[in-house]
Each structure stands twice: as structure tokens, then as C-alpha cells.
Amino acid sequence: MIYWDNNATTPLLPEAREAMLPFLGEVYANPSSPYSAARGAGRAISNARDQLGTLLGADSKNLIFTSGGTESINLAFHLAKLAEPQKQHIVTVSTEHAAVLGCAEQSAGQGCRVTLLPVDEQGQLNLDSLRDSLCDDTALVSVMAANNETGVIHPVQEIADLAKNCGAYFHCDGSQAAGKIPVSLRSFAPDFYSVSGHKFHGPKGSGALYISDRVPAGSLFQGGDQEFGRRAGTENVAAIAGLGMAAIKAKEFIDEASSIIPESLKVIEDIISKALPQARFLAPSAQRLPNTRLLLHPGVEAEAVIALLDEKEICVSSGSACASGSVEPSHVLRAMGVPDAEARSAIRLSASRLNTVEEAGRVADSLIDIIHRLATMNL
Numbered sequence: 621m622i623y624w625d626n627n628a629t630t631p632l633l634p635e636a637r638e639a640m641l642p643f644l645g646e647v648y649a650n651p652s653s654p655y656s657a658a659r660g661a662g663r664a665i666s667n668a669r670d671q672l673g674t675l676l677g678a679d680s681k682n683l684i685f686t687s688g689g690t691e692s693i694n695l696a697f698h699l700a701k702l703a704e705p706q707k708q709h710i711v712t713v714s715t716e717h718a719a720v721l722g723c724a725e726q727s728a729g730q731g732c733r734v735t736l737l738p739v740d741e742q743g744q745l746n747l748d749s750l751r752d753s754l755c756d757d758t759a760l761v762s763v764m765a766a767n768n769e770t771g772v773i774h775p776v777q778e779i780a781d782l783a784k785n786c787g788a789y790f791h792c793d794g795s796q797a798a799g800k801i802p803v804s805l806r807s808f809a810p811d812f813y814s815v816s817g818h819k820f821h822g823p824k825g826s827g828a829l830y831i832s833d834r835v836p837a838g839s840l841f842q843g844g845d846q847e848f849g850r851r852a853g854t855e856n857v858a859a860i861a862g863l864g865m866a867a868i869k870a871k872e873f874i875d876e877a878s879s880i881i882p883e884s885l886k887v888i889e890d891i892i893s894k895a896l897p898q899a900r901f902l903a904p905s906a907q908r909l910p911n912t913r914l915l916l917h918p919g920v921e922a923e924a925v926i927a928l929l930d931e932k933e934i935c936v937s938s939g940s941a942c943a944s945g946s947v948e949p950s951h952v953l954r955a956m957g958v959p960d961a962e963a964r965s966a967i968r969l970s971a972s973r974l975n976t977v978e979e980a981g982r983v984a985d986s987l988i989d990i991i992h993r994l995a996t997m998n999l
């Protein structure tokens with residue numbers, strides 16, 4: 621199988637699996653228990669916190685383990701609103717992940733005014749519009765570091781500065797950026813940064829939220845005082861240990877500055893652009909994640925392309941959401957002004973460091989063959 625859908629999830633790294641195994645077996649004591657048998661579990665959590673701190677350039681005391689990106693995002697929104705109950709305005713962007721848009725919608729249902737900033741055809745928001753939208757009443761600005769469908773990267777440092785200047789909290793959804801591009805939360809200094817373990821070869825159901833010292837105490841779940849009182853509930857020690865190992869391995873890969881992923885993507889872009897003159901890759905002039913490309917081709921349906929690739933044991937995904945049998949173009953592509961007919965052709969190619977340049981060639985050749993066949997059938 622050739623797996624090129626790494627923005628959906630990534631395979632668990634063997635080293636991460638190894639790091640998890642003791643906590644699925646002999647080291648089962650509750651990390652909060654007072655006896656020595658529990659200390660191994662406690663140490664594993666604090667080791668993983670240090671490892672994640674190394675990846676994110678953050679102090680480990682600011683990192684809270686959660687069940688994934690979705691929970692981290694919900695916790696960030698909850699804490700910001702808890703800290704600023706008198707403020708009633710939230711700013712976010714139309715291309716955010718459903719978790720952020722859902723939290724914004726929930727806040728609107730609770731009486732908040734939500735500004736949903738538009739993006740241009742490159743997926744970029746206008747910083748002047750952001751500045752104009754901010755006011756004394758703004759509790760939270762939430763902007764993702766990188767988009768899961770297009771890979772488009774936002775200038776989050778400038779956005780964090782704008783939010784801070786108006787006294788708002790800044791949450792950055794780093795679920796797609798963490799483990800793929802360098803970050804130093806110490807210098808970037810957001811108030812919240814969400815991370816998802818399974819996006820960088822950690823286990824599913826693992827994640828973290830960075831919370832700055834500026835954010836007052838509080839928690840989404842009621843219960844014990846685990847995770848510095850920020851996240852009640854007995855820790856998933858195995859998942860946390862796996863996430864920590866995945867984080868340190870991702871950091872090593874980022875530091876190597878290997879060209880394997882950009883080379884693979886370049887092979888795909890070059891081969892496809894030569895063979896399919898009507899094809900285009902979305903947002904070519906935007907800064908994008910090195911592992912993500914979204915391919916559009918008129919006259920083909922992504923669902924058909926994906927099914928035919930699947931027969932060849934190649935996994936990619938579309939930029940569309942398939943709900944109750946009808947294929948709806950994604951909100952991201954709509955926000956970028958891609959016509960619905962073209963958006964329905966969107967194929968997302970997302971690589972990881974476990975992919976090879978040779979695989980890239982095979983993915984490109986298969987895509988050309990399939991798109992060519994489908995496009996001629998539809999003439």
C-alpha cells in the first residue's frame with residue numbers, strides 16, 4: 621500500500637509503539653498513586669512533557685496532555701471565555717477546522733458575536749481586516765498555523781501580536797503544523813497552541829494544549845487535579861508516552877532539514893504539470909506546508925479518482941466532505957473562491973517522512989492515467 625493521506629492521520633512510528641508498550645502491560649499503576657509501582661508511570665508522563673516541550677520550544681510546565689486536537693481546541697475556547705466572561709467577541713477565519721468553527725458557533729449560541737474573517741484565493745487572510753475587526757470586547761482570536769486541506773500557512777506571529785495589542789487571547793491550532801515545520805512557542809508566545817499526536821506519527825487519541833502563564837486557572841472537565849488542574853481524569857499514560865517519543869523523533873527530523881518530503885512533492889508537481897496541462901495545484905503563491913498539495917482538474921470527480929487509486933492500493937483523500945451520499949465541496953475551497961464544479965475534483969496529497977520519492981513517481985503516474993481516462997470519458 622502507498623499511503624499519501626498523512627494530513628488525515630499518520631502511521632504510528634515503531635519507536636512510539638515501543639515507548640507505549642510497558643504502559644499497556646506491566647506498568648499499569650495509576651500515575652497519581654503514592655507507591656513506587658506508580659512512579660514509572662508518573663516519570664513517563666513528565667518525560668513525555670519534556671519531549672513535547674523540546675519539539676514545540678516550550679516550557680513543559682505549560683503543556684497539558686489531552687485526547688487530541690479537538691479536545692485541545694475546545695479547552696482553549698473554554699478557558700478564554702472563562703477568563704474573560706465580560707467580553708463577548710471572538711474572531712476566527714472561514715477556513716478553520718470544524719473543531720474551531722464548531723466552538724465559535726457554540727460561543728455564538730451563548731451570546732458571543734463572532735467575526736469570521738474571509739480569505740483570498742491563496743487562502744490568506746488580510747491582516748488589515750483582522751486589525752479592523754479587533755476591539756476592547758474581543759476575548760479570543762483563533763487562527764490555525766497551517767490548513768489541513770491546502771497546507772496554507774498563516775503569519776501567526778503577526779496575528780498573535782495584533783491579538784495581544786488589543787488585549788485578546790490568541791489561540792493557534794497547530795494540529796497540522798506541529799511536527800512538520802519548526803516552531804518556538806517561547807518566542808512566538810501564543811496563549812494557546814493545540815497539538816494532535818496522530819498527525820506526527822504518535823497514537824490516535826493523544827494531543828496537547830500549550831497554555832501560557834497569562835491564562836488563569838480553570839478546566840473544561842470537572843474531577844481530579846491531574847495535568848496541573850487543567851484536565852481532570854486519569855492520564856492515558858501509554859498514549860502520552862507514545863506522543864512524547866513521536867515528538868522527539870519529529871524534532872530530530874525537522875533539525876535534519878531533510879529534503880525528502882519537498883523532493884517527493886516536486887516530483888509529483890513536475891510530472892503532473894507536464895502530463896496534464898489543465899491540472900493546477902491550489903495556492904501556488906502562498907507559503908504551504910512542505911508535505912501538502914491540493915490538485916484540481918476540470919471534468920473529473922475526486923470520488924472516482926480516489927476509488928480507482930484505491931484499486932491500486934494508493935490512499936489519498938479529497939478536499940470535499942461527503943455527507944449523506946451527496947458530495948459537498950469543502951468550506952475551505954468555497955472560502956477560497958474555487959467554483960463548486962472544480963472543487964469537486966480536489967485531490968489532497970499529503971506526505972510524511974516515511975514516504976519515498978519513488979512512491980511519489982508512482983502516485984503521479986497513477987493519477988495521470990486515471991485523470992486522463994476519466995476526463996476523456998466525460999468529454
Ligand code: PLP
Nearest residue numbers: 688689690717768793795796816
Ligand atoms: N485541527 C486541524 C487543523 C486538524 O487537521 C485536525 C484533524 O484533522 C484537528 C484539528 C483535530 O485533531 P484530532 O483528530 O486530534 O481531534
